[in-house]
Amino acid sequence: MSTYISKRLIYMAVILLAASLLIFCLYALTPGDFISGNIKLTPERKAELREIYGLNKPVLERYALWMKNAFQGDFGYSLAQQKPVLSLFNDYIWNSFLLAAASTFLTWFIAVIVGVVSAYKQYSWFDTLVLVIVFAAMSLPSFFIGLFLIKIVAVDLKWLPPGGMITTGSNATGWAYVKEVIHHMTLPVIVMTILGVGSLTRYFRTNMIDVIKQDYIRTARAKGLKESKVLFSHALRNALLPAITLVGFELPALFGGSLIIEKIFNWPGIGQLYMSSFSLRDYPLLMGFTMLIAILTVIGTLISDLLYHIADPRVRLH
Structure with a gap:
């Protein structure tokens, strides 16, 4: 090793x-x-x-x-x-990380559960509904979903603020500040989750369909194990192995920011800073950001390889 x-x-x-x-x-x-x-x-x-x-x-x-x-x-x-x-990165990158971390957790949580159930109930009405929603989420552009939810949720229903990280002129501190940030980040996190959950759900569904047809799954069922234990303890563990390779791409995504989402919701993240730097031709900042993403990508690739070996010791590292 x-x-x-x-x-x-x-x-x-x-x-x-x-x-x-x-x-x-x-x-x-x-x-x-x-x-x-x-x-x-x-x-x-x-x-x-x-x-x-x-x-x-x-x-x-x-x-x-x-x-x-x-x-x-x-x-x-x-x-x-x-x-x-580096000072600018420290000012903006953690705001992007906040959105990305929350949406990544929700995306994987929803995708795993829905993907497993959809694979188990293949060709049922639930599976058909999931496929329709998945392809719809993958087809719609991010700016359309963002602007549509702003119109419905923020403008018409007034449930959530349309943008920003805190209310204009707010002097909130402590828990009041935390609640205000959570209130403002809810809508962009929902949009980012919708955009990410479609392709990931389809990925888990395909892997689970292949795994539950294997002989060891039939053996586990023949032993009288509960179906939930067969699915989530035996099948899911092996279905997650190919998904470990995706971890390498999650690390740069966590810190890279979402260019379009941050712009639509006026979120002060690194993605919006990166976009503004293009129009200003601020090459030192663009160079630094691009190198940061490159560093995170190679580190993420190494982490995914190590995790794959830990999850499946049969995979030998050379």
């Missing part, structure tokens, strides 16, 4: 190094930047700022300097926000 982890860490370092060079060159060679696109600056001031931030140096020299600073925990300075990139 230790040898495998050592090899994977070296492999991850090589992958991230290559990815960082590719990403840096992609942004560095893109025409224009925040300084050249700022019409309020004089040509002399633009030249001065480019000199200060080293934007007039060759690309490879700038990359070497960026990598040196990155190893010291400095991912650059956002010219548009006038703050260090």
